Amino acid sequence: MNVTLIGMAGAGKSFIGRELSKRAHLTFFDNDEALQKAHGKGIQDILDELGEELYLETEAATLVKSTRRKDNLVISPGGSIVYRDDAMDHLKDISTIVYLQVPFETVEARLKNAAPRAIIGLGKKTLHELYDERHPLYKVHADHTIDTSQRSFEEVISDITRMLPIDNPSSPDTL
Secondary structure (H helix, E strand, C coil): CCEEEECCCCCCHHHHHHHHHHHHCCEEEEHHHHHHHHHCCCHHHHHHHHCHHHHHHHHHHHHHHHHCCCCCEEEECCHHHHHCHHHHHHHHHHCEEEEEECCHHHHHHHHHCCCCCCCCCCCCCCHHHHHHHHHHHHHHHCCEEEECCCCCHHHHHHHHHHHCCCCCCCCCEEC
16 A cells, blocks of 8 residues: 655645654655655756756656555655656556645745755746646545645644555555
8 A cells, every 4th residue: 555645845745754654654755855866966956957847757757666566655756746647647556645735825934944945837937826736736636635724744644544544564664
């Protein structure tokens, strides 16, 4: 059983994914970390070097290659993965997809104080426009949506574990 967490940058995919993987005894896989390791540089530097289109292709290829034929994962892809139908079809085939729905104001506040990160389309559109564009895509691809407004990460993790058949006794790890 695999679980994929989707949502905007700042939604908490990595933080909640790490905590969920520990509690459910699953292996955590962060696609941004895999990209950084493969390229030996930060995610924003990779985007600057490759450009948006090639970055999206590389992001999707890394995700599919790294998760193919693997089980017992909590997968945290970048927020732009919803722009690649092939990657989303793969995730749908191998996992239960959970959309961590976060209000725009929360995303904006979290990103204001965060290190620079690769947000596809942010030069051409505002963060709010990207949020409005992606929200319906996340909803379409999700098996479950969790509104994280006014909820602690403990409550969000509890919701996820209740909706999934998590009973894996193996020890947690990180890919």
